Amino acid sequence: MKAQHTLLLFTLAAAFSQMASAQDDSYGTLPARPFTQDFQARGIAGLERLQEDSVQAACNHWAPRSVVQALEQAQLAAIKFPADGKFLGDWKAGEKIAQKGGGMTWSDKAGTENGGNCYNCHQLSKAETSFGTIGPSLNQYGALRGNSPEIQKYTYSKIFNAKAYNLCSTMPRFGHAGALTEKQIKDLVALLLDPESPVNKK
Ligand code: HEC
Structure with a gap:
């Protein structure tokens, strides 16, 4: 004792x-x-x-506002766009990426595709009732904004590097950090913008 x-x-x-x-x-x-x-x-x-x-x-x-703005500009300028100029992939694959949370841990093999973990912070398809609210709801994202080339480019860029638009955003820089591939980001853009995607169904 x-x-x-x-x-x-x-x-x-x-x-x-x-x-x-x-x-x-x-x-x-x-x-x-x-x-x-x-x-x-x-x-x-x-x-x-x-x-x-x-x-x-x-x-x-x-950091002063001038530095924040300069860093946002630099992040924006560093976004790599798809070589074929196309932003829309396959929304079905996008839904799987949005659902999947795994990746980048020591037990993952090099080259394994990571998940996007989007539902952790956002509502997307209505059918998925388990979602976080750190980010805004993205349900009806495409239905509300349309599918113009500008919206496609913005959506790709935002997923590639959220901090290019909002430096201290808590959203991960998926493309910039190499967490998601170009194809995966295109699939997520389709999930958000394709009229057939469950994100845009009532
Ligand atoms: C850790 C939380 C988090 C994760 C994970 C996350 N986001 Fe976000 N996202 C946010 C926050 C917070 C905002 C709002 C602030 C901002 O604009 O950066 C946002 C904003 C967005 C926007 C802009 C919405 C608009 O109105 O313009 C899009 C698009 C988006 N997220 C898509 C995604 C996709 C797709 C994924 C999965 C690959 C994802 N997010 C994963 C937190 C997250």
Whole structure:
């Protein structure tokens, strides 16, 4: 019993001294610390994903409006458009990608296609009743906006890099980060815009 007591006190003391030294850290670096200390590279999940790029740095800390706008412009200019100039793929494949949440973990093999996890944040097809509300509902997206070349291009670009339009958006940069392929993004554009897609059915 006594030994256990001493161990408990020792652990508490160690924890408090860690908390004291943690207070010296700036607010910005502290939250990142457990990740850099505890994560290990394994399989396809490398540690490079912990490195902030200029966009994340501007949003995690602070940046003046002029810098935010310049970064948005640079993100927009870096969007890679399909070589064949076509934005619409297959909505049925798009629905599967929107449903699928997996990918990019250490147990995934290199080259495995990732999911888009869209339902995690958005409502899309009415038939799927399990969806998150971090992002706006995309139900009736195409029915409301039409299917013009401009809307197709915007939708492709937004999925490729949401932060090109809204720098500190919480939506992942699917194309920019290499999480989704060009074909997968086209399939998602079709899911949102094809009149036959369940997204646009009443
Ligand atoms: C982590 C949450 C999250 C995920 C996952 C996510 N989004 Fe978003 N999305 C958002 C948020 C938040 C917004 C609104 C803010 C903004 O414009 O960036 C948004 C906006 C959008 C818009 C713009 C809507 C408009 O009115 O112009 C589209 C299109 C979109 N998302 C499609 C998708 C698709 C397709 C997927 C899956 C590949 C997806 N999103 C996954 C959070 C998410």
